Amino acid sequence: MRVFITGGSGLIGRRLARRVLEKGGTPVVLSRHTDALRRDRSMRDFEFVQGDPTTLGRWREAVDGCDAVVNLVGHSVFGERWSGEVKRKIRDSRVYSTDNVVTAISAAKKRPSVLVQASAIGYYGPKDDEVLEESAPSGTDFLAVVCREWEDASAGVDALGVRRAVVRIGVVLAPGEGALKTMTPLFKLGPGVPVGGDGPFSPARGLQWMSWIHVDDVVGILEMALSNSNAVGPINGVAPNPVRNADFSRALSNVLWKPYAPWRVFLPIGPPNALLRLVLGEVASVVTKGQRVIPRRAAELGYAFQFPELAEALEDVFLPSGSASIAH
Known part of the structure; x- marks a missing residue:
């Protein structure tokens, strides 16, 4: 399986790429800094594509022929104090990159069969003690609106016959x-x-x-979303407790x-x-x-948490x- 990964050099992405490789697949990692990544011994077995997912470019051609796409791109929420400019980066990095990924999938002669789209439990907004499953509505604060637009930007693949799973990730340990x-x-x-x-x-x-999850379980849920044909729609990427x-x-x-x-x-x-x-x-x-979020869909799909x-x-x-x- 060839898996095209945006955000493949990040906390989750590089671990997922390693898992794909261990399973006999080929991770194809999109990055603006491919030269530096090739010097990283832990990533030397990956394939790399030079490009910026937030802008149109020739990198989109690499999606053609891949079996799956995992979109993990997003400017750090905690990297700096929020100003108008930082909030714009948080929103635009997610929405524009997803728009471009959908465009790349649409243009591919041999389209991938699945898009696994990252999101976050910020989608729900603060809800006090309410137990939140995947069917809970979105919130109205800044991060909830960003997550909703982020997810909506990926919806274009539905009309292309591409299976879409959206993993709403919690606090990663x-x-x-x-x-x-x-x-x-x-x-x-x-x-x-x-x-x-x-x-x-x-x-x-x-x-x-606090709805937390061990990084190995995030990778496990993403891997399940790639391989399980029943993984469609939102999946909460959090631990069950x-x-x-x-x-x-x-x-x-x-x-x-x-x-x-x-x-x-x-x-x-x-x-x-x-x-x-x-x-x-x-x-x-x-x-x-x-938010008090529980992984109902992950359990229904048979995922067994390591932690x-x-x-x-x-x-x-x-x-x-x-x-x-x-x-x-």
Whole structure:
């Protein structure tokens, strides 16, 4: 199977490309920086196509003859404070790249049979304690609108007879990357504390829900979406057991300090939302609010999670193979 992957050098994309290769397929990775990627020993067995998915270009010709397309492109939500320009990049990078992928599929003489389209659980917007399955409606905040437009941009392949699966990805847990890249240094420096979930000026108790997933399970769900002909429409890419922020923070603190201090202190309150807003800007709302999302479709399709529980997922990230040490 030849799988064309946009965003193939990112946190999820390069792991998916490696999985495709291990299964005997050929990952075809689109990137603006192919020369640098070819020097990366972990990616030297991939095929690369030079190009920018947010603009039209000859890269689209590489889609012709591929069996599947996975579209993972999107400007980082947490990379910088949100300004009008940054919000435009967050939206346009997703919508324009998806528009161009659909155009490439449409123009292909031998079209791929499936498009696996990335999205995010931000689609639902903050919904307090409501349990959210794939049928739940979209929210109205900035990220919800972006996710809705992102998904809608991929709908053009439906009329082409191409199967479309949309994976709404939660908070991805991976060593030294993604959300944990930002959180780990903070939890090593001081006691664990909850973040957000209360009023703007009251101490945070972390009551909002976090829908998380181990990176290996994200890859597993994407792989299932590629191969399972029944994988159509939205699929929540989250673990089956979401937790409140306070419980996530306590579990993270415990696993980080497990080799050193089993008695590690966890404080039941954290900084008020107003302080986070001052430090992070508008993006703080993503941290202080949450969604209680469950992977109903993944379960119906028979996906078996490697890491259904948070504690074992964090231990795999920070204490691989039973290791008792962490770079301090």
